[in-house]
Amino acid sequence: MMKLISHAALVAVLAAGVTVTAVATPAVAQKKKDKDAGAPQLNLSEAIRKPVSEAQAAIAAKDNTTAMAKIAEAEAIAKTDDDRYVVNALKLPIVAQGQDQNALLPVLDALISNPKTPQTDLPRYNYFRGAIPFQNKKYADALPYLTKARDLGYQDQNLALQVAQSMIETGNVQGGVAEIDKAIKAEEAAGRKAPQDWYNYAIAKLFASGQKAETAAWLQRSVKAYPTAENWRKVILVYRDGREAKGGQPLDRNQRLDLFRLMRATKALADQSDYLEYANLAYQAGLPYETKAVLDEGKATGKIPATNATATQLLRDSQAAIKSDAPLATIEKQASTSGKAAMGAGDVNLALGNYAKAAEFYRLALSKGGVDTSEANLRLGQALTQAGDKAGARTAFQGVTTAPRSEIAGFWTNWMDMSPTATATGA
Structure with missing residues (x-):
């Protein structure tokens, strides 16, 4: 997720601002302080002055070999914090130029712990001490x-x-x-x-730790930031698989079907396996109209090959089921008898792409009762979204209060908010 620190950047940042001013007496120290307030004022031991001065001259001449020899000489006789600071401050940029970044760690440790190190240098010293x-x-x-x-x-x-x-x-x-x-x-x-990688990393770690609700929330954030068809597919599949991971409760058939409807709406159905799984779920749910529409779309887009035997058989079965089903008018007439019958009428119209009419029947189902309120509101929200009634859809999705349908409603809400029209995919 992170870029590695380049060698050039390491040298540039650690070498920046390293200035050593060695002084002997308090009077001289005050004069130097007035002249150069940005540099640490150091009262070095007498014995260390000569090797330090020679090391500075060698550094100025770009003779690092001699500089390091003189620094080692000074280090051997360093007695005070001032002495130890100047030794490590001179050593730091030279060691940084080498290829072994780990060699910097004891130098940085010495500088971070030394009370003579300027406070302005501590942020970058700590950063590189951690970054390595x-x-x-x-x-x-x-x-x-x-x-x-x-x-x-x-x-x-x-x-x-x-x-x-x-x-x-x-x-x-x-x-x-x-x-x-x-x-x-x-x-x-x-x-x-x-960057999208930031979202992906958070999602992966939440997923791995089994935090399902948090994973769902971050998946929604990810697709809101990057609403591509590819990301929609990934987000939906990660959510579905995450619900089933680590002993979790798998999504039921209807919940999976609602996710596939969202994949279709976001144009995230990628290949024949997506289309066939969706079509089969719809068929098992007693919605052959939707099965046929999905298979027809898959063939029209070229994602289901014309020679696919499974698709051919499933299409044949769905057509037979459509012929044997009660007429749509009869299904709609029966809707007034119970909430369950009204839900059925809504589902058939949703499958046919009659979204405004589907919404009417879902509202009827909610008024009659005897249905899962969260499921009915989720389907109502889908129908209203596809019909272009965003305000009504938002109210319906807010009525989905139990997980996992509330999470699925969150994905639908995100798509509705991002889509200029949220128009129907058509059946």
């Missing part, structure tokens, strides 16, 4: 330093996500996902769109 183990997937080691860098105000486009990932990989999934949420909102506040 982060790149090596040592998240427990990385997390306290990355968090400290953030708290000290360090600015890096990856920092928030590095903190989040470190939290998640050390077991704090909710805390890490909350950090991703903050990062996404910060991007939005800055007028930018957060």
